[in-house]
Amino acid sequence: MLTHLDEGKVAIIKKVNLDNHTKKRLTALGLLPSSRLKVLKIAPFKGDILVDVGGRPLAISHDVAEKISVEEVEWKEFESV
Amino acid sequence: MEGIRIGLIGSPNSGKSTIFNNLTGFYQIVGNWPGKTVETVERVVKFKGRHFSLIDFPGTHTLTPTSMEEEIARQYMIENRPNVIIQVASAIDLERSIYLTLELIELGIPIVVALNQFDEAIKQGFEIDAEKLSEILGVPVIPTVAIRGEGIDKLVGKAFDLAHSKSKGKMMVYEDIGPQINKVMDIIKEFLPDRYPSEWFALKLFEEDSWVAKKIGELDVKSTLKSVLEEEKASIEKSTGFQSSLLIVNKRRLIAERIVNEVRKIKPVSRSKLIESLDSLSTSSYGYPLLAVVIATVFVATLGVGLLFRNMISYLFFGLSNYFAFNIANPLLSAILSGIQLSLLVGLSFIIPVVFLFHFFFSFLDDSGYLPRAVFLIDKAMRRIGLNGKAFMPLLLGYGCNVPACVTCRVLEGEKQRFVTALMITLIPCASRMIIICGLIAIYIGTVTSLAIYLFNLFVVLLIGMIVGWSVDLHCESTGLVMVLPPYRAPLIKNALRKTWARAKDFVYLAMPIIIIGTVFLKILEIAGIMRHLNVLFDPLFVGIFGLPGYVLSFLLFGAIRKEFALVFLMTTLNGNPLSYLSPNQIIVFTLITLFYIPCVATLTTLLREFRLNRTLIIVGINLLIAVIIGFSAHVIFSLIS
Ligand SMILES: Nc1nc2c(ncn2[C@@H]2O[C@H](COP(=O)(O)OP(=O)(O)OP(=O)(O)O)[C@@H](O)[C@H]2O)c(=O)[nH]1
Ligand SMILES: [Mg+2]
Numbered sequence: 001m002l003t004h005l006d007e008g009k010v011a012i013i014k015k016v017n018l019d020n021h022t023k024k025r026l027t028a029l030g031l032l033p034s035s036r037l038k039v040l041k042i043a044p045f046k047g048d049i050l051v052d053v054g055g056r057p058l059a060i061s062h063d064v065a066e067k068i069s070v071e072e073v074e075w076k077e078f079e080s081v
Numbered sequence: 082m083e084g085i086r087i088g089l090i091g092s093p094n095s096g097k098s099t100i101f102n103n104l105t106g107f108y109q110i111v112g113n114w115p116g117k118t119v120e121t122v123e124r125v126v127k128f129k130g131r132h133f134s135l136i137d138f139p140g141t142h143t144l145t146p147t148s149m150e151e152e153i154a155r156q157y158m159i160e161n162r163p164n165v166i167i168q169v170a171s172a173i174d175l176e177r178s179i180y181l182t183l184e185l186i187e188l189g190i191p192i193v194v195a196l197n198q199f200d201e202a203i204k205q206g207f208e209i210d211a212e213k214l215s216e217i218l219g220v221p222v223i224p225t226v227a228i229r230g231e232g233i234d235k236l237v238g239k240a241f242d243l244a245h246s247k248s249k250g251k252m253m254v255y256e257d258i259g260p261q262i263n264k265v266m267d268i269i270k271e272f273l274p275d276r277y278p279s280e281w282f283a284l285k286l287f288e289e290d291s292w293v294a295k296k297i298g299e300l301d302v303k304s305t306l307k308s309v310l311e312e313e314k315a316s317i318e319k320s321t322g323f324q325s326s327l328l329i330v331n332k333r334r335l336i337a338e339r340i341v342n343e344v345r346k347i348k349p350v351s352r353s354k355l356i357e358s359l360d361s362l363s364t365s366s367y368g369y370p371l372l373a374v375v376i377a378t379v380f381v382a383t384l385g386v387g388l389l390f391r392n393m394i395s396y397l398f399f400g401l402s403n404y405f406a407f408n409i410a411n412p413l414l415s416a417i418l419s420g421i422q423l424s425l426l427v428g429l430s431f432i433i434p435v436v437f438l439f440h441f442f443f444s445f446l447d448d449s450g451y452l453p454r455a456v457f458l459i460d461k462a463m464r465r466i467g468l469n470g471k472a473f474m475p476l477l478l479g480y481g482c483n484v485p486a487c488v489t490c491r492v493l494e495g496e497k498q499r500f501v502t503a504l505m506i507t508l509i510p511c512a513s514r515m516i517i518i519c520g521l522i523a524i525y526i527g528t529v530t531s532l533a534i535y536l537f538n539l540f541v542v543l544l545i546g547m548i549v550g551w552s553v554d555l556h557c558e559s560t561g562l563v564m565v566l567p568p569y570r571a572p573l574i575k576n577a578l579r580k581t582w583a584r585a586k587d588f589v590y591l592a593m594p595i596i597i598i599g600t601v602f603l604k605i606l607e608i609a610g611i612m613r614h615l616n617v618l619f620d621p622l623f624v625g626i627f628g629l630p631g632y633v634l635s636f637l638l639f640g641a642i643r644k645e646f647a648l649v650f651l652m653t654t655l656n657g658n659p660l661s662y663l664s665p666n667q668i669i670v671f672t673l674i675t676l677f678y679i680p681c682v683a684t685l686t687t688l689l690r691e692f693r694l695n696r697t698l699i700i701v702g703i704n705l706l707i708a709v710i711i712g713f714s715a716h717v718i719f720s721l722i723s
Contacts, residue, residue, distance in 0.1 A: 020289065020326055021147070022560070027330040028143040028180050029563055034335075044366040047461035048470070048562065054176040054341070055205075059457040061469065061561030 002039075002049060002065040010038045011070035018067050030054050031068065085133040085244045086123070087237075088158060090185065091169035092177055093140030094567050096197040099227040100169060101137040104128055104237070108583045109137050110485070113450040113570050114474060116140065116492040119150040121157045128237060136163060139491075142177055144184045145290060145330075147560075149491040149499070152292070158188070162276060165240045166192040172202035172209060172224070174565065175345055179337040182218060186250035189278040191243040192220050195236050199224040201568065206350035214344045219251040228573075254284075254332045257321065261313040262287060268306050269297065286310055287317070289326040356569050363454040372455050379446065380535065383439040383515070384523055390434035391524075398426050416608050420601035423653040427520075428593050432645055435519055436512045436588045440581040443481060447580075448572035452477070453564065460562050466546045467555030468493075470562045472502045476542075479509035481584060483684040487691060495558040500692060504700050505546045507680045507688075508707065510538055512585075513644035514676055520648045521672050526665055534669075538676055541707065549703070592643055599639065599646065600653040607654070626709070627670055628716040630663075640675055642682050647675050666719040673715050678708035 005011055013035045016023050026032065030053040040057055041050040049065045050057050060068075089097040093115030101109055105124040110117050116139075123136045138157070139150040146152040158166075168185055170178030178194075185192050196202075196211055215222040221239045225232030255262070266283035273279050277296075285293040287310075297306070317325040363371060446452060452474065460470030471493055478486035486506045490499040510518060522531040550556075619631030632654070640647025651671075655662045663671070679701060680688060688697040 020324070021145075023327060024145055024288070024330045025143065025147055026563065027327070027334050028145070028177070029565070030176055030334065031563075032331055032334055041361075041364045041457075043364065043458050043461060044369075045461055048457050050364060050457060050566070054174070054338070055207075056174045056177075057566040059453075059460070059470070059562060059564045059566055061460055061464070061563070063464075064561035064563060 002037075002051075002060070002068040002070050003046075003062060005039045005070065005072065007039050007042055009072055010036065010074070011072045012036050013068060013070050015069045016067065017069070018064070022064075026064075029058060031058075031060075036073070037070070085165070085241065086136065086161075086163040087133055087240050087244075088136045088138060088163035088166045088190075089169055090138050090154070090158070090166050090181075091140060091195075091197075092142050092171060092174065092181060093565070095140065095169045095171040095174075095178070096225075096227040097140065097169045098137055100167075100195070100197070100225075100233065100236075101135060103227065103230055103233060104135055108579065110580065110583065111576065112444070112447040112580070113567050114447065114453050114456075115564060115567065116150070116471070116474065116489065119153070119489055119491040121154060129234070131237065131241060133241075142181060142565075144181075144188070145288065146292075148494045153491070155292070159277065162190065164191070164244045166190050167236060167240055168192055168194045169197050169227075170194050172196045172199045172207065173205055173568065175207075175209065175341045176334075176337050177565070179218075179340050180333055182220070182250070183253055183333045183336060186218070186220065187252060187254070187284055188281050189249055191246055191248055192250060193236060193239045193243060194218070194220055194222040195227075195232070196222055196224045197227050199232075200226045200229075204350070206348035208346040208348060210344045214340070217251075217340055217343065219249070253336050254329055258287070258317055258325070258328070261317055261325075264313055265306070265310055268309060269302075272300050272302060273297075284329070287314065287325040288329050359569065360454070363451060364457055368454065368458045372458065375446065375451070377532075379439070379442045380515075380532070381528075382442050383435060384519055384528060384531065386438050387431075387435040387519055388523060390438075391430045394430035394434070395426060398430065412608050413605065416604040417601050420604040420653065421597055423657060424597045424600035424649065426657070427649050427652050428596055431520055432516050432588055432592065432596075432649070433585075435516050436585045437581055439512050439515060440481060440584045441577055444577040444580040444584075445572045448570065448576060450567045450569040453566045456562070456564065457566065466501075466543070467550040468498055468502060468546070469560070471564070472498065475502055476505060476509065479506040479511060480515075481512055483507055483509065483511050483680065484687050487684060487687045490691065494560050497553050497555050497558050500696055501546060501550050501553065501555055503688065503692065504549060504703060505542050507684060507700055507704055508538070508542045508545060508677055510535070510676050511644065513681070516645040517640075517648040517672055517675050520652070521659065521668050525660055525668055530669070534672065534676070541677070541711070545703070545707065588645075592645065595643070596646065596649050599650060603635075603650060603654055626716070627674065627712045628720065629667055629671060633671055636671075637675070637678065640681075641679050644675065644681050666723070670712055670715045670719070674708045674712040676708075677704055677711060679704050 013031060013033050015033060016026060035053060038052040039049060040052050046062055048059050048061055050059050089101055091097050098109040098111045098118050102111065104126050107124050109122060118137055118139045121136055121138050123134050126133055126135045138154045141151040141154050144155055146155050166185055168182055182194055202209060211222045211224050223232050223236050223239060225236060262283050265286060266279050269282055270279040273282060282293055314325045317328060321328055456470040456473045459473055463470050463472055475486045475489040478489055483506050487503045490502050493499050493502060518531050518534055522534055616630060616632040619634045623629045623631045623633060636647045636651045639650045651659060659668060688700060
């Protein structure tokens with residue numbers, strides 16, 4: 001799960017466990033299976049997660065991030081900007 | 082060519098309103114956070130010999146809306162179809178921009194892409210091949226820097242070239258599923274009114290778009306549609322392994338990513354150390370005290386500099402009025418003159434400086450890009466109430482003016498969220514109430530007390546939000562926040578001044594004349610002895626509940642029109658010296674009541690438009706109730722202490 005990653009980690013999204021409407025919205029923003037992301041920051045108190053997707057930071061609520069399962073990958077592969 | 086209508090569409094914060102202001106000379110609020118424009122605005126433009134009307138849309142990442150302002154944008158686009166669309170894309174957010182381009186191309190309206198914020202893309206080391214992008218998409222792509230007006234000429238020229246052409250971009254999601262979509266399109270084409278693009282409607286049916294489905298449902302549809310649609314959806318699912326709705330959006334995104342890889346190269350650049358550490362600080366746990374300090378600074382600076390102004394101006398004023406000292410025997414004339422003098426004094430020494438200063442300081446905050454970081458930090462806490470971080474901006478705007486703040490609630494997803502947030506906003510002391518706090522508390526009681534009043538107010542706002550949120554079961558509709566953060570940008574004085582004027586000019590044009598006329602009117606009533614009768618009538622009620630003389634009712638009535646009137650008419654009626662009529666405790670009770678008692682006329686009108694009568698009445702009722710409870714408790718506490 002996205003919420004289990006530490007700051008600075010890179011991962012690939014495996015699955016998004018949300019209703020179709022939300023899934024569509026997340027896809028448009030770049031959160032879909034096969035997307036690569038980097039965790040930039042985790043807000044205190046199990047708060048929002050800031051990830052880099054496609055070069056811009058995206059803030060995601062904890063409870064949305066909880067529904068996104070990811071697989072961690074080596075961070076060298078991430079072309080961060 | 083007359084009658085051309087051009088729509089500015091693009092993701093939130095991409096610079097649409099900047100271009101709109103540039104071309105129309107009109108002022109739409111511009112700032113550095115997503116979700117400022119929440120209404121479509123159409124204006125006629127004369128630009129270098131060309132006439133057209135230009136439409137500023139709310140920002141949206143996709144044509145599948147989730148919140149009210151996106152819904153409004155899309156509906157307007159379909160029902161009042163512009164001849165050309167200028168997509169204001171953000172060059173620093175290329176994937177998401179191209180996703181929207183693909184969707185817009187599907188709409189079948191000719192489109193030009195403005196690759197805006199191109200300066201920032203260069204700074205970030207992005208090398209974007211605009212020509213190649215244009216070739217791939219089949220639509221013109223023009224790099225622009227809206228804040229400097231670069232590329233705008235060319236953009237408008239291209240839009241004109243396209244206005245009457247049938248030129249369309251390349252429909253890319255079509256491969257694989259074209260036959261299925263065509264089959265459905267053939268059915269709906271027969272009964273769909275001409276102004277609706279049937280291809281787009283068909284595609285959206287596969288995307289399971291609820292608005293389109295409803296629209297189709299309202300028409301006299303052939304009964305075969307439903308079964309054909311289901312059949313074709315099933316066939317897509319069988320051949321691709323995906324539900325059609327998800328397949329389409331996934332494809333768009335993947336195509337967008339592929340295109341970006343083809344047209345963008347990234348050069349490594351070193352980012353500014355200062356910005357980097359500011360960014361890191363503002364999103365860490367130090368961000369909470371930072372937020373408190375930043376916001377407190379805006380208030381303290383406004384109060385401090387405001388009081389300085391007041392002292393300077395009233396000093397000047399008294400100097401002048403001594404010079405022109407009048408000694409007029411006619412009581413009516415003297416009432417009129419002293420009314421004008423008093424109201425000008427209060428207005429110029431007080432209202433104008435405080436309002437302008439607040440908006441000026443706030444606009445720096447608003448242009449910097451800091452506020453979305455605060456949203457990121459505070460989202461979690463807001464979810465405790467059942468709201469989400471998106472409600473932070475409307476609430477914060479409430480400190481400036483409740484009216485735009487209530488309208489901005491449209492960015493929230495869900496009816497209840499909008500209602501609870503609007504209710505909380507009406508309790509937040511806007512700049513007008515800041516004038517009261519400043520004019521009564523800061524001057525006569527002390528600056529610390531005025532800050533304490535702000536804190537107490539914040540406590541009440543959050544408490545009410547929690548209670549009401551809990552009683553309407555807010556949690557059940559709350560959806561999580563997903564928001565793109567804009568980069569930090571250096572605020573420009575010119576922009577800050579323009580925004581300050583836009584937000585504060587009402588106080589000059591609207592409030593000042595009423596204040597002058599109202600004061601003169603009250604002075605005349607006073608010499609006619611009518612005030613005294615009024616007082617006697619309401620004394621029992623007000624003294625009993627709040628320990629206040631009955632005549633404060635007239636100030637409260639004026640305050641319901643515009644909040645600052647409560648202070649102005651108090652000052653002018655009490656000859657600029659409230660302490661000789663009211664005790665410090667009474668002044669505090671009065672101020673507390675004015676903070677909560679009723680939304681002003683402008684806010685009421687807005688609430689009626691956004692929420693209808695019932696909910697507006699509920700908000701008014703809650704406001705009144707809170708004011709009575711707090712005013713009464715304060716009175717009781719003060720009388721117990723003394
Ligand atoms: N550096 C740079 N900044 C820009 C450019 N265009 C706009 N901006 C800034 O981007 C921010 C957003 O601009 P707006 O015009 O308010 O954007 P919008 O698209 O109307 O935003 P919403 O109404 O919230 O969707 C402001 O801070 C602008 O100053 C540009 O070309 N370059
Ligand atoms: Mg705008």
